[in-house]
Amino acid sequence: MFSSPDLWKEFFETYYRDEMNMLSRKVKQATEILERFRDWNHKYVMFSGGKDSLVCLDLASRVWGDNFRVIYIEITGNTHEKCTDYAYRIAEEYGVELIHLKYEENFFDVLKAQGYPSIIWGGSRWCLNKFKDRPLSKFKKCNSLTVTVSGIKQGDSPSRRNFISNKAVDGVVRVPRKNQWGKVQLIPIYSWSKNDVWQYIKDRELPLNPLYGEIGFSGNCLICPGIKKSEFLAVMEKCPDTFCSWRKAHEKLREDYTKNCLRGAEVVFHKFEDWYRTYCLNRRMDENYEI
Numbered sequence: 001m002f003s004s005p006d007l008w009k010e011f012f013e014t015y016y017r018d019e020m021n022m023l024s025r026k027v028k029q030a031t032e033i034l035e036r037f038r039d040w041n042h043k044y045v046m047f048s049g050g051k052d053s054l055v056c057l058d059l060a061s062r063v064w065g066d067n068f069r070v071i072y073i074e075i076t077g078n079t080h081e082k083c084t085d086y087a088y089r090i091a092e093e094y095g096v097e098l099i100h101l102k103y104e105e106n107f108f109d110v111l112k113a114q115g116y117p118s119i120i121w122g123g124s125r126w127c128l129n130k131f132k133d134r135p136l137s138k139f140k141k142c143n144s145l146t147v148t149v150s151g152i153k154q155g156d157s158p159s160r161r162n163f164i165s166n167k168a169v170d171g172v173v174r175v176p177r178k179n180q181w182g183k184v185q186l187i188p189i190y191s192w193s194k195n196d197v198w199q200y201i202k203d204r205e206l207p208l209n210p211l212y213g214e215i216g217f218s219g220n221c222l223i224c225p226g227i228k229k230s231e232f233l234a235v236m237e238k239c240p241d242t243f244c245s246w247r248k249a250h251e252k253l254r255e256d257y258t259k260n261c262l263r264g265a266e267v268v269f270h271k272f273e274d275w276y277r278t279y280c281l282n283r284r285m286d287e288n289y290e291i
Helices: 005-035 051-064 081-094 107-114 126-140 158-167 194-203 229-238 240-258 266-279 283-288
Strands: 043-046 069-074 097-102 147-149 184-186
Touching: 005 051, 005 194, 043 051, 051 081, 051 194, 069 081, 069 126, 081 097, 097 126, 107 126, 107 240, 229 240, 229 266, 240 266
Parallel strands: 043 069, 043 147, 069 097, 147 184
Antiparallel strands: none
């Protein structure tokens, strides 16, 4: 199709320019969404330590200045300490107050008792209900949450795409998912792609969570029902304490399974069981990760 190097160069330059123009339009759209609520009180950005919430925090700072607070929710026993340290550092760099919340129980104790949460059926997602919703609901009893900003995108998953299509208009959620997340819920980067997020971070040289370089993700929720195999192996190698906590919990669930009394999402159990058999049931792993 392109026999000349000059034609290839022209093609890629045009493609890159179009991509940059599209990202510029998306940035403009996101800032316009935030601009509508500039003068509102009690604004919060939900920050997980991940790349999407970092972009939302930066956009909010550019539009709102320091007239908002940041809410960071730790998953007790399942959040990397570097993620929490990073959240405090980012809030300090942006000059905004950080609200650090967490549920009193340990994630892996609940995992032993409840089994794996589902990534599809919302009713079994105790991880979200206990470790995110409850601390936020408790905080809301004594504080007003008028506007909250989160970094969900329609390209994250089919369920996110359906949620945005059915319940959001121009970056504003029409039917908030439980009112403890704010009377008005904004999703300013809902139309962005993963590449858009990375390009925005690169262009503005934003301070990325160092765990992306170590384990490939933010580390806010190390063992997640939706975890990828590569991420699981990174946790196994880089986070041995968390890995051993998971292993103990999974072995308890294996016993439940043999007794036909397993709770939780069985399909997720079998996903982790495959990895357990592959990476734990051998002498080498037993030597490296003694319980």
